[in-house]
Amino acid sequence: MKRLSTALLGVLFLAGSCSKQDAKVEQPNEEQASETMIITQRSCASQEVLEEQMKADPRLATRMAEIEAFTQRTIQNRQAMRLVNGVIEIPVVVHVLWNTAGQNISDVQVQSQIDVLNEDFQNTNADRTLLPANSFQAVASKGLPVRFVLAQAPIHKFTKTNSFSSNDAVKNSKRGGDNAINPAENLNMWVCNLGQGLLGYAQFPGGSLATDGVVILYKAFGSKAKAPGGTYTTSYDLGRTATHEVGHWMNLRHIWGDDGGACSGSDLVTDTPNQGAENYGTPTYPHISCSNAPAGDMFMNYMDYTNDKAMYMFSINQKDRMMAIFTASGPRAKMGD
Numbered sequence: 001m002k003r004l005s006t007a008l009l010g011v012l013f014l015a016g017s018c019s020k021q022d023a024k025v026e027q028p029n030e031e032q033a034s035e036t037m038i039i040t041q042r043s044c045a046s047q048e049v050l051e052e053q054m055k056a057d058p059r060l061a062t063r064m065a066e067i068e069a070f071t072q073r074t075i076q077n078r079q080a081m082r083l084v085n086g087v088i089e090i091p092v093v094v095h096v097l098w099n100t101a102g103q104n105i106s107d108v109q110v111q112s113q114i115d116v117l118n119e120d121f122q123n124t125n126a127d128r129t130l131l132p133a134n135s136f137q138a139v140a141s142k143g144l145p146v147r148f149v150l151a152q153a154p155i156h157k158f159t160k161t162n163s164f165s166s167n168d169a170v171k172n173s174k175r176g177g178d179n180a181i182n183p184a185e186n187l188n189m190w191v192c193n194l195g196q197g198l199l200g201y202a203q204f205p206g207g208s209l210a211t212d213g214v215v216i217l218y219k220a221f222g223s224k225a226k227a228p229g230g231t232y233t234t235s236y237d238l239g240r241t242a243t244h245e246v247g248h249w250m251n252l253r254h255i256w257g258d259d260g261g262a263c264s265g266s267d268l269v270t271d272t273p274n275q276g277a278e279n280y281g282t283p284t285y286p287h288i289s290c291s292n293a294p295a296g297d298m299f300m301n302y303m304d305y306t307n308d309k310a311m312y313m314f315s316i317n318q319k320d321r322m323m324a325i326f327t328a329s330g331p332r333a334k335m336g337d
């Protein structure tokens, strides 16, 4: 039976190219199968989770529409964008849920992720210089005035659950996870064995406080370059999954507009080119879609689906969009004052 379910999972995994479909698949008991499962392409469930939450709570759409209107008003008004303090300090609580010893990543690996978040959001990441000549220099963010700091030592908690899904059980102590700690003031990050081929998912501003935060696959958390003794999965070992998910947590959408490859969707950001579908792996510049020549897709943006080493920038308007949530009366104003 174990052999059968392992083989079945393998087939499902190879066949699944769309995270939307994968998220609907009910997983059998994976036992150790997911330990050895190789992630062949990036998959983030944030948009699917949002759509499920909207079905369950019709008021969420209204709240998010209000946040969107507020965001658009705020980024038009430079005065409103001014913060009380120069730097926004974001206290982070990391919950490591482990079932096997390998899933219990070290505090050194956790700290390497905090360091990556600071570099990527502050635009001090060394690989920012990889931006191809004459591409997106004019619209590349020069960095956000944010600083991520561990609010307390990382929590390491045994769980009977070997593999979590995107159903938020990991955020609930009664469901094999660990409750959020003061989510109004902290960024909660849950690190666990996430199944369904997912690297992570986040909750957008406007959702329920108890589930606010991001969830990341343990072997895609942290940086092999900074903490080489850790546990990592190939191609997603530089901490960019968390950068992408925290981008969602700060109200960014997928850069291609979550429109199934069409040109009709939008990431609600003006300086990122309209883009057909998501990009995977390490694309060759330029990749043209939706009449966006000559520079094409901004596939080196953290909000695309490329490999960790191929993503290294936010745009200026993405930065504005993120900063708006921390301004007075924004959804994360508590962290901004």
Ligand SMILES: [Ca+2]
Residues within 6 Å of the ligand: 266, 267, 268, 269, 270, 271, 272, 273, 274
């Ligand atoms: Ca755009």
Ligand SMILES: [Ca+2]
Residues within 6 Å of the ligand: 256, 257, 258, 259, 260, 261, 262, 263, 264, 265, 275, 276, 277
């Ligand atoms: Ca699109």
Ligand SMILES: [Zn+2]
Residues within 6 Å of the ligand: 044, 045, 046, 047, 244, 245, 248, 254
């Ligand atoms: Zn995503």
